[in-house]
Amino acid sequence: MPNYVKGNHPNNESKKKHAFGVWWVRWDNGKYYIYQPDSGKQLFGHNTKSLKREIFGKRWHEIADKVVAIDDSYKSYIDDIQGLFNKLLEGEFDNYINFFPWISKGDKMIWIENQLTVIQKDDKGKPILIAGSSIDITDKMTFSESISDLKETNKQLEEANNRAIELADILVWRIDYNAYPNGDYFLANDSYVETLGLKRNRDGYVKLSDFISTGYPDEEGTKSMGELLEMFQLSIDNKLDQFEKVLVKHMNKKNGNAVYLEHNTKVEKRYADGSIEEIGGYIFNMTDRVNLGNVNVELAKENESLLRAHTLALKSGKVMIWFIDDAEIEKGYFYGNDMIIDKLGLERSTNNLFHVEDFDKSICIDDEEGISLDKNYKDNKLKVIDGVMDSFEKVIVKHKNIKNKEIMYFEHNFEVETRYDDSTLMVRGGFMTDVTAEVIAEKRNDYLLNYDEMTNLKNRNSFENYIISHNLDLDYSLIIVDIDGLKFINDAFGHLMGDKAIAFTADKLTQFFGDTSDLFRIGGDEYAIISSIVEHQVLEEQIQFVRDSLVEFYNAYNIKINISWGYEIVDSEMEFSEAFIEAENLMYRRKLNERHSRKSRTMETVLETLNQKTEETKEHCERMSGYAVKLMKKVGYNRSSDQEDMKLLCKVHDIGKITVAENILSKGGKLTRDEYMKIRKHAEAGYKIVRNIVESDDIAYGVLYHHERIDGNGYPFGLSGDEIPMYAKIISICDAFDVMVSGRIYSKPKLLSEVIDELKRCSGTQFDNKLIELFIEILEEEKQ
Numbered sequence: 112m113p114n115y116v117k118g119n120h121p122n123n124e125s126k127k128k129h130a131f132g133v134w135w136v137r138w139d140n141g142k143y144y145i146y147q148p149d150s151g152k153q154l155f156g157h158n159t160k161s162l163k164r165e166i167f168g169k170r171w172h173e174i175a176d177k178v179v180a181i182d183d184s185y186k187s188y189i190d191d192i193q194g195l196f197n198k199l200l201e202g203e204f205d206n207y208i209n210f211f212p213w214i215s216k217g218d219k220m221i222w223i224e225n226q227l228t229v230i231q232k233d234d235k236g237k238p239i240l241i242a243g244s245s246i247d248i249t250d251k252m253t254f255s256e257s258i259s260d261l262k263e264t265n266k267q268l269e270e271a272n273n274r275a276i277e278l279a280d281i282l283v284w285r286i287d288y289n290a291y292p293n294g295d296y297f298l299a300n301d302s303y304v305e306t307l308g309l310k311r312n313r314d315g316y317v318k319l320s321d322f323i324s325t326g327y328p329d330e331e332g333t334k335s336m337g338e339l340l341e342m343f344q345l346s347i348d349n350k351l352d353q354f355e356k357v358l359v360k361h362m363n364k365k366n367g368n369a370v371y372l373e374h375n376t377k378v379e380k381r382y383a384d385g386s387i388e389e390i391g392g393y394i395f396n397m398t399d400r401v402n403l404g405n406v407n408v409e410l411a412k413e414n415e416s417l418l419r420a421h422t423l424a425l426k427s428g429k430v431m432i433w434f435i436d437d438a439e440i441e442k443g444y445f446y447g448n449d450m451i452i453d454k455l456g457l458e459r460s461t462n463n464l465f466h467v468e469d470f471d472k473s474i475c476i477d478d479e480e481g482i483s484l485d486k487n488y489k490d491n492k493l494k495v496i497d498g499v500m501d502s503f504e505k506v507i508v509k510h511k512n513i514k515n516k517e518i519m520y521f522e523h524n525f526e527v528e529t530r531y532d533d534s535t536l537m538v539r540g541g542f543m544t545d546v547t548a549e550v551i552a553e554k555r556n557d558y559l560l561n562y563d564e565m566t567n568l569k570n571r572n573s574f575e576n577y578i579i580s581h582n583l584d585l586d587y588s589l590i591i592v593d594i595d596g597l598k599f600i601n602d603a604f605g606h607l608m609g610d611k612a613i614a615f616t617a618d619k620l621t622q623f624f625g626d627t628s629d630l631f632r633i634g635g636d637e638y639a640i641i642s643s644i645v646e647h648q649v650l651e652e653q654i655q656f657v658r659d660s661l662v663e664f665y666n667a668y669n670i671k672i673n674i675s676w677g678y679e680i681v682d683s684e685m686e687f688s689e690a691f692i693e694a695e696n697l698m699y700r701r702k703l704n705e706r707h708s709r710k711s712r713t714m715e716t717v718l719e720t721l722n723q724k725t726e727e728t729k730e731h732c733e734r735m736s737g738y739a740v741k742l743m744k745k746v747g748y749n750r751s752s753d754q755e756d757m758k759l760l761c762k763v764h765d766i767g768k769i770t771v772a773e774n775i776l777s778k779g780g781k782l783t784r785d786e787y788m789k790i791r792k793h794a795e796a797g798y799k800i801v802r803n804i805v806e807s808d809d810i811a812y813g814v815l816y817h818h819e820r821i822d823g824n825g826y827p828f829g830l831s832g833d834e835i836p837m838y839a840k841i842i843s844i845c846d847a848f849d850v851m852v853s854g855r856i857y858s859k860p861k862l863l864s865e866v867i868d869e870l871k872r873c874s875g876t877q878f879d880n881k882l883i884e885l886f887i888e889i890l891e892e893e894k895q
Contacts, residue, residue: 132147132244132245132246133242133243133244133245133285133287133298133389133391134146134147134243134244134245135230135240135241135242135243136238136240136241136243137239137240137241138233138237138238138239138240143200174213174214175189175192177214178212178213178214178220181212181220182212185211185212188209188210188211188212189211191209191211192209192211192225195207195209195227196227199227199229199238199241200237200238202232202236202237202238205228205229206226206227206228206229207226207227208224208225208226208227208300208301209224209225210222210223210224210225210248210252211223211225215247220249221247221249222247222248222249222251222252223245223246223247223248224245224246224248224281225243225244225245226243226244226245226283226300226301227241227242227243228241228242228243228315229241230242230314230315231314242298242315244283244285244298244300246281246283246393248281281302281393281394281395282299282300282302282303282306282372282393282394282395282396283299283300283302283303283391283392283393283394284297284298284299284300284303284317284391284392284393284394285297285298285299285379285389285390285391286298286387286389286390286391287388287389288386288387288388288389289388289389291316294319294387295318295319295320296312296314296316296317296318296319297316297317297319297322298315298316298317299317302396303317303394304317306363306370306372306396307322307325307361307363307364307370308325308363308364308365308366309321309322309325309364321364324364325361325362325363325364325370326359326360326361326362327360327361327362327369328362329360331360332359332360332361332362332369335357335358335359335360336359336360336361338357338359339357339359339374342354342357342376343376346376346378346387346390347387349381349385352377352378353375353376353377353378354374354375354376355375355376356373356374356375357373357374357375357376358371358372358373358374358397358401359371359372359374369398370396370398371396371397371398371400371401371402372394372395372396372397372398373394373395373397374392374394375392375393375394375395376390376391376392377390377391377392378390379391430450430542430543430544431447431448431450431451431454431521431542431543431544431545432447432448432450432451432540432541432542433445433446433447433448433451433540433541433542433543434446434528434538434539434540434541435536435538435539435540436537436538437536437537437538443466443467443468444460444464444465444466444467445464445465445467445470446462446463446464447463447464447465448463449463451543452465454510454512454519454521454545455469455470455473455510455512455513456473456512456513456514456515457469457470457473457513469513472513473510473511473512473513474488474508474509474510474511475509475510475511475518476509477511480509481509484507484508484509485508485509487506488506488508488523491503491506491525492525495525495527495536495539496536498530498534501526501527502524502525502526502527503523503524503525504523504524504525505522505523505524506522506523506524506525507520507521507522507523507546507550508520508521508523518547519545519547520545520546520547520549520550520551521543521544521545521546522543522544522546523541523543524541524542524543525539525540525541526539526540526541527539528540560572561573561576563617563632565610565613565614565617565632566613566614566617566618566632567617568617568620568621568630568631568632568638569629569630569631569632570631570632570633571631571632571633571634573631574631574633574639577629577631577641578641578687585683586645586680586681586682586683587641587642587643587645587680587681588640588641588642588643588644588645588650588678588679588680588681589639589640589641589642589678589679589681589687589690589691589694590624590628590639590640590642590650590654590676590677590678590694591637591638591639591640591676591677591678591691591694591695591697591698592616592620592637592638592639592640592657592674592675592676592698593636593637593638593674593675593676593698593699593702594612594613594616594636594637594672594673594674595672595673595674595675595702596672596673596803597609597612597613597635597636598803599800599803599804600612600670600672602796602799602800602803603717603766603769603770603796603799603800604670604769604770605770608668608670611664611668612664612670612672613632613635613636615661615663615664615672616638616657616661616672616674617630617632617638619657619660619661620638620640620657622657622660623653623656623657623660624640624642624644624653624657627642627643627644628640628641628642628643628644629641629642639691645680647680650678650680654676654678657674658673658674661673661674669716669719669720669723670716670720671716675698675699675701675702676697676698676701677693677694677695677696677697677698677699677700677701678694678697679691679693679694679697717763717766717769717800717804718762718763718766720769721765721766721768721769731849731853732761732762733761734849734853735761735764735842735845735846735849736757736758736761736762736845738845738848738849738886738889739757739758739760739761739841739842739845740754740757740758741889742841742844742845742882742885742886742889743757743841745885745886745888745889746837746841746882746885748837753809756807756809756810756838757838757841757842759805759807759810760809760810760813760814760838760842761842761845763797763801763805763810763814764797764813764814764817764842764846765793765797766797766800766801766814767792767793767794767795767796767797767798767799767800767814768790768793768797769800770792770793770796771789771790771792771793772789775789775790776790791818791826791827792827794814794815794816794817794818794826794827795815795827797814797815798811798812798814798815801814809836809838810838812836812838812839813836813838813839813842815827815839816828816830816835816836816839817839817842817843817846818843819831819834819835819839819843820876820877820878821835821840821875821876821877821878821879821880822875822876822877824876825877835879840878840879840882841882843877843878844870844878844879844882844883844886845886847870847873847877847878848866848870848886851865851866851869852866863890867887867890870883870886870887871883871887
């Protein structure tokens, strides 16, 4: 473990036997010298700190000979040590790992794992500094050998051995404060580096800060890493020389995976002042064990939940249970609880027995779906009867109550308990659950995924899947249809009426193309038809039939609708995407050509509706326009185009009232606050309608602002003074004048003198002062 915490390093001599050692080889003055700290000497049984390689080798060979004398099979390990080390010196490779038997101090036979790494080379590539770490793996090897001896007699123990060896994958590390006084780098073996996804520097060391960042970024990782750091701080403070089995949740820096490591750390050597000189340790990868434990906990919870669910289901009576015992129950009958008998409308016999034939009659095979589900159910039953399997589960069958004909879906679970010696069935049973609601919900979801709920046509998703999955190599036609002016219908008559137009158009397309085509709603007002009709004349006739039939919508709702269309006849040489673009472009060209005449027809329809619902008669509008044009001329608007716009504004100024309920518009008494607020919305509604029909902002804003007042107390926005457009100022005066002179349901006609007095009274508050003066001039001129 690296030095995670900086500080003093007090001394405390360890009393336990060393199981880990480090050592290094340095080239100096033409000789290799081998250096070992106390831990290495005790592990290898040497009494020297540094010797020339030749002198050290003599002692090494003496011990090696003793090892071979104990068991001839050990010779291959000894030869391997010498061969690998010589190749390392010759520069064939820069590091290696091996393990071998050895005799430690006290003539004790041990197993050692060595890892050597070339740290530095001279200009010719000759190693001049080699670092090594060694660990006593005797327990691991002894365990492995003992398990191997039992391999042939106990396979289960052999598997346990394999798991134990895998779990014994050891990570080794060491900090030498002589090499790095700040303790900010440490040596680590490959397993350590790979397990945590770390990197070494050029000298083979791992950076301290990299290790610190391996704490997993969650509560468990933060807490466990904190505990490890606390233990290490105690070692630094000379309050602890070793600690074991500290489990930490880490994160592999390369792949982000969680890794659980068990840390075992020991201070190898301290300086005279108690600060740490050497510290190291070994780590076990516990990830598989921890994950397995977590899985077991989850499985235990799941099993508990399933058991509780099973118990609750039985108690609730929502599970239909049945069984057949050919040895005890009369042939042709089987037992069922009350739930199964009541659900299916079966005839109950003694002891809740019912006839198999009655149950079979409850299986619904009246349609393709029922037949398909029944086939799957019978196929599974046949496999059970033939002995291919002893159970099946979650097989859905469509049932029908024999008495009331209610359709239901049951999920069948079947199991054989006992067979006769000839493998025929003796005792079998199962349970069923009513999944009708779930099946209907799933069908609903499937329907919404592929169909448009408003029109019952296939939707855009279905259209895209269709053109991908179907073979369109044969000749066919692609027709694109769009409803003209749907936005206007939505604005003028409400979205409910717009929805009716969409559904009505879909019905007519289905009526004339449904037998030969696949129809899709691919947008708000757009449809696509893929048809087997490939003759131009027939296509034109069918489309005209659809267009002619749209008059039925006008007859029903007094609103005219029309469609634009485009089509392309496709052969095997044309791509679908090309045909779609051609058909859509043709549709848009027709739509543009029809736009002007459509707007005229739309205006006529709206004005007709307005006259029917309100007192905005043609005569009222004509009187208004006469005065409005005269007042415009007084102000200086002399262009004929301005006068024509004003005449049209007089016709449509209250067009938004078609969105207000007729009972409110025709009410003779005082309006309630709620009714008045609904009336006030007609100016904004009218603006939305008009801007889709006319191309004049003066007209559109005149509709929007004609109820604004000079003093700012009008609606819908409370504009004042010159914020109000001139058209709106003029028409508000002319409208008020004609209403006062002509009268309404809620007011009697006034004398001209009374009207003039009222206009003067409202001048400067409701009406523009200057315009009122000019308007009264017009009235005076008419008297003359």
